[in-house]
Amino acid sequence: MKRNPRKTPKQNRILLPLRPLLFVILIGLPRLFGQSGASVDLYQKGLVLWEAKDFDKAAQFFEQAVKTDPAFANPYLSLGIYYDNRKQDFAKAAASYMTYISLNGEKKNEARQWLKIIAALKYKIPKKEAGPHRAALLAYNAAVKLIQSKNYDAALLKLNDSLAILPYYIDALYARGLVYNEQKSFFQAMRDLEQVWLEDPEYRDISYYLGLLYDIFTAKSPKTLGLYKKYLATPGIPADRRTIVEDLVGQIEKVQSLQQQALAAYQKNDLAAVEKIYLEALEIRPNDIQSLNNLGIINIDNKRPKKAEEFLLKAKNINPYDPSPYYNLACLYAAQNDREKALLYFKAGANYMQPKMKSQALRDDDLLLIREDLKLLIHE
DSSP states (O other): OOBOTTSOTTSBTTSOOOOOOOOOOGGGHHHHSOOOHHHHHHHHHHHHHHHTTOHHHHHHHHHHHHHHOTTOOHHHHHHHHIIIIISOOHHHHHHHHHHHHHTTOTTHHHHHHHHHHHHHTTOOOOHHHHTHHHHHHHHHHHHHHHHHTTOHHHHHHHHHHHHHHOTTOHHHHHHHHHHHHHTTOHHHHHHHHHHHHHHOTTSTTHHHHHHHHHHHHOOOHHHHHHHHHHHHTSTTOOHHHHHHHHHHHHHHHHHHHHHHHHHHHHHTTOHHHHHHHHHHHHHHOTTOHHHHHHHHHHHHHTTOHHHHHHHHHHHHHHOTTOHHHHHHHHHHHHHTTOHHHHHHHHHHHHTTOOHHHHHHHTTOGGGGGGHHHHHHHHTO
């Protein structure tokens, strides 16, 4: 039996948990890991002065706080209120509110309402004073109109303009994710929507759209199930969409149950039963990557290379960023003494492989045909 490139040598390759497709969003790290102590201290001093009604002095501390840490959202809201209510400087107020919204502050909905009030009163925001924040908002608003007219290519250009100015702008990230989804650029859509999820898991119907992408293109069944159930707990969702999601939840739970049965059958070395169970899972969910990949491995072991190739290529095409189908295709072609194809597929998946998988490849007898090539490739 062949070893699992994703598990320890004692475990078999057939039980394949696929690599999580998580894109690391470096630009969000300052907020994920907290603001600097200096900026928080300055902000808190400003709040004390605000309570003492020394508004101008408080604003000075808020300004210092944002200079110390531009990614700290709270002082921008305080500055917005200060310029809005105390100074009637609506250009600076709008710029502060927009920055607060783009940084996904907890009271972003209130800030949006205050921004709308400024716009409704027809106060003009001078370009020079509002600076890039106004430009980002205008680009986003233009993109929304283009999306409504289904001019997605033009909308994407406007959203890119907005995000080039304000990379934290969650509304633009969400909209761009949906545009990519409409254009069938699914992995780019997933990238943007994952960032929105990291910023705000409660944002609009992010759990629905991200759940669908995970469902179709990854083997993240527990994560997908969690997203769907979170969405179903949202009040006021459309009845037709609720029915669809409830059906998807039922499918996932059935397949998970079948996969547990496959594990039990495998532990008894009943490979015929394992194959039958995975085929049954594919009848429920034809794009289930884990079932496809494991059926590919079963067919390698049973010397059915054409069937193995069929299942593994389908798994690869569903999620071209997961390394496991590439690894297993390399094993398949190595078993057929096709050195060129074995090396081709290993190289194609190498960029997505964790170091542990690469080091195991150097010990895997299934890849003996290309071992010397792998030594050069992995140690480059």
